Amino acid sequence: MASGIRIRTSHRQGVTTVRAIIKHPMDTGYERDPETGFAIPMYYIEELVCRHNDKVIMRCDWSRAVSKNPYLSFQFDGAVPGDMVSISWRDSKGLRESARIAIK
């Protein structure tokens, strides 16, 4: 899969705002497949880590009640344009994905 993490940053007066959308079904386990009628097992992102360059600046613990294709936004100090922001996640099947971009 090509990266399913879209990160955007903006940098104003020393504050970096990060906005990300992550492609993931975030299945609750309550829904049924409309074609087969079988229950779709729960499957969701449990942990997510955000880094500024190599330093972890935020960690998320999520449940299946975070919406499908999760959106996340946060703000932090101390970055300059050109620094890297990365996001990595691990889901309930143990799959992982990461993406990073330079702050504009």
Place this chain on the structure above:
Amino acid sequence: MQRRSLVKILLATPFVSSLFKSAAVFANWNIEAFTKTSEKEALESFFPDREILESDAISIDVHDLIENGAVVPVKIKTELNAVSGISLLVERNPNPLIAHFDLSPECRPFVATRIKIGVPSDIIAVVESEGKLYSRRKFVEVVEGGCG
């Protein structure tokens, strides 16, 4: 013996050792707290033996009337100092603990995300500031539930 030496070789390669490094970062998911079925139990499990004080210095930015409970934008902000964590709960969801955010000192006391809400319920934000816990709650009406 052969197997052990294979492990050693694998650990010596940068790619595999970086996998182990990231595994160390991903190790804290609190299955017990996330599977509790009441707000009280979830809070007691996630914050054992901690007092939580109500605070007006927390703002929960969410619409009062939710058309579609599957995608509810929520923003949590606070004027409290030295915020190291923000947690989000929905009282009447099957598992009330929805998300927790650990913030480093560089972070502003703010997070925004989108969550699922099954039925009309209070949303609760818990903020850790200077080592103490504070909470605020806000009721939202839900037209169509979002837990599937």
